[in-house]
Amino acid sequence: MIVLTSEKPTLDLQALVSPPLHAAGNDVFDAEDRLLLRVREPVLISVxxxxxxxxxxxxxxxxxxxxxxxxxxxxxxxHLAQRCTETLDGTTWADR
Incomplete structure (x- = not known):
């Protein structure tokens, strides 16, 4: 998924997850430490x-x-990816 926002976004993954999920940096893991989701650093597109x-x-x-x-x-x-996009409150694009 890609989210486009007019302001530089900030996303607190710790606030979006609850046990048994846990966040570390820009990643969210399940109870067995399997990677569920990764949020990349925002990039400014000016062209x-x-x-x-x-x-x-x-x-x-x-x-x-x-x-x-x-x-x-x-x-x-x-579901967690959808919550992230809602929190960022921008235009969302997904190829699936």
């Missing part, structure tokens, strides 16, 4: 038209690009 070229969606630039990768094919990981 006009770049979001449309890459994603096919219109977005004013500059815009912050944040990638959320789901590492496990589980409902729990997908």
């Amino acid at each position: 006009p038209g770049e979001p449309e070229r890459l994603l096919g969606i219109d977005a004013a630039t500059p815009v912050w690009w944040t990638e959320i990768h789901i590492a496990a094919a589980s409902a729990e990981a997908r």
Whole structure:
């Protein structure tokens, strides 16, 4: 998933997870320490038209690009990714 925001996003994964899940840096793990989700550092996109070229969606630039990768094919990981996108409150793009 990719989230585009007009302001540099901050995401507190510790606040979004509860046991048995735990966060370490930009990663979230399950009770068996399997990686569920990784949030990449935001990147500022300032080239006009770049979001449309890459994603096919219109977005004013500059815009912050944040990638959320789901590492496990589980409902729990997908739900957590959705919570992250809602918290970032931007335009979301997903290829699945």
